[in-house]
Amino acid sequence: MEKIIEEKKQGQSLVLEQKEGNTKKLFIESYGCQMNFSDSEIVASILAEQGFNTTQQLEEADLVLVNTCSIRDKAEQTVRKRLEKYNAVKKINPTMKVGVLGCMAERLKSKFLEEEKIVDLVVGPDAYKDLPNLLEEVNEGRDAINVILSKEETYGDIAPVRLNSNGVTAFVSITRGCDNMCTFCVVPFTRGRERSRDPQSILQEIAELNENNYKEVTLLGQNVDSYLWYGGGLKKDFDKASEMQKATAVDFAQLLNMTAEAFPKMRFRFSTSNPQDMHESVLHVIAKHHNVCNYIHLPVQSGSTRILKEMNRQHTREEYMELIDKVRAIIPGCAISQDMITGFPTETEEDHQDTLSLMEYVKYDFGYMFAYSERPGTMAGRKMEDDVPEQVKKRRLQEVVDLQQKHSFFRTQRFVGEVVEVLIEKESKKSDKHWSGRNSENTTVVFPKEEYKKGDFVNVKVTDCTSATLIGEAVGYSNMN
Structure with missing residues (x-):
């Protein structure tokens, strides 16, 4: 839930410029967060080299891929319905191959391939470069699977093809995976441990976007604030790095500063931030550069310290409020948005009131709000009873949504006359x-x-x-x- 899921983008099929000489047709659909849509661009780029052009006509596709999300039950159900639809088309076009990519792939690999036999290949988020080999396996009549999570893969050497782009704004991935074991979240299990991408490859990708007249870049990661490049490897292994590696390491504040200075006529955003990793140095970079946007997406999930502890969030209510105060002091007028979960296991009315009072304190510009739904494979799914009745979750969610609506209007009003x-x-x-x-x-x-x-x-x-x-x-x- 640390990732923004835009409802209107769900299930978009991607289209890019047709490469001359390519004869095979690829139909690729994406669900979930912006990281998934970004990954689909990488996949399309890899397959363009294998003779595939994209199509929006499902019926004419040689290969159909669905890039999946395990964050919410709704996305999972939708993907299942889509797989049924693909297989109905497959009866008419028997040579068509169907594959599942992304976060659901790892968790449901045996179900999809062996039990239900509804797909030909299953590819996890770190195995996209293996797609040419996997397709060969499938063409020889075997099921193909690679869901191995990597300690190194960042796709820094692949220039993504921009799909469904407005030609003005683009996303550039800077980290993959996550080390924060929030009890409600599957990301560390589906995308692996956190590793950062070489800053030079990031600057190179932005330079290409700049040459193609893109005007705004969002630096993207499950947790951008903990970006740390020291020559490669996992973030958690930084303490084993050499003195030279530590001395020349690049953190997120430095990366943001580098991009803003290198491309003064481009605008920069970033997502998502984690309160525990948001350093004051980043706030000073935002304040310093006109072309770094005055906007921070700062998920809190709950206003109750007790519930935050149950969620294994590494911050308290008070620490979060201190961070908000710091943002307001260093970047006056900075917009802040939230992620909020209502009805997390054991949440009481008092905990819920803590959430509402925190919202009153911050007065967020906008937010992404959800009633808790248990996700298989998470710590909460394994160890906690989903004990808040559905109607209570929904009522609390409605109260959060109504309050956010009020605050959003309050925040937009400040611009009138400006x-x-x-x-x-x-x-x-x-x-x-x-x-x-x-x-x-x-x-x-x-x-x-x-x-x-x-x-x-x-x-x-x-x-x-x-x-x-x-x-x-x-x-x-x-x-x-």
Whole structure:
């Protein structure tokens, strides 16, 4: 749950430029968090070298891949339905091969391959480079599987193909895996231990995006704040590094500073942060650079210290509030968003009230809120009884959502009458005469098109707002162009 799951993007099938000479068709769908969508770009890049072009026509595909998520039960059920659909098509097109990628792959490998026989290959998040070999196995009539988790793999040497891109914003992965054993989360078991990517390969990828006129990059990881490059290897093994490796190591604040300085006309965001690893040095980098956005996604999960302990979160309510105070002091006006789980095992009414009072203290700009659902394979799934009744979970969730709605409106109102810098990303959903983009604080801004075009940085005078959107009029180009 440390990862943002955008509902409107679920199940998108990916399309990229057709490579001349490629004759095979790949249909690839993604579910879950942004890391999964980013991984699909890596997979498409690897398979483009194997003669595959993407298609959005399921019926004509030679290979169908679904990139899966184990974070929420809903995603898992959806993927099962999709696999049924693929297999119905397979009856018409028997040469078609079906594969499962990503986080569900490791956990359900034997179920999918042996018991239910609904897929031909199963590939875990660290084994995408093995896809050409696995496909060979499948073509020779054997089931193929590789879900081995790696201590080294970061895909730093693969330039991802940008899929379904607006051509303006892009995600660049900087870490893989996670060392935080939160009891509700499957990520350490499905994506392995945390390792960081070589900073030079990150800067190289951003340089290519810059050359292709991308204007904004989000540095991506399960836990970006604990980024640490010391020549390769797991984060947890840093204490065994040589003195030279330790002296030349690059942490997240340094990486963020390097990217902001190297590309002054690009805007930078990052996600996701973990409160226990958020260092003050990162806040000073955000404050120092105009092109690092004033926005931090800072999942808290609960406002109750007792529940945080049950979740194995490495921070208390008070420590989180101190961090919020620090953010407000160093970056005045910084937008902060949350992840929140209601109805975690043993949560009492008092714990729930602690969550609401923490929300009142922070007044988040927006949030991602869920009722707890037990995930197989997690510590909570194994050791804790899911003892909060469903209707209580739902009622508490509704109270959290209602309060967030109120705070979101409070936060957007502060921009009315102000001029904000907006990067134009796309046409407004409601009108083809308006542009839509985001300000530094990650709030959507809509304004009349006039002479401006996609990819421009524009100053917009805000005249009105809803709880999620700012409405205004352009007053000129910003000096980021």
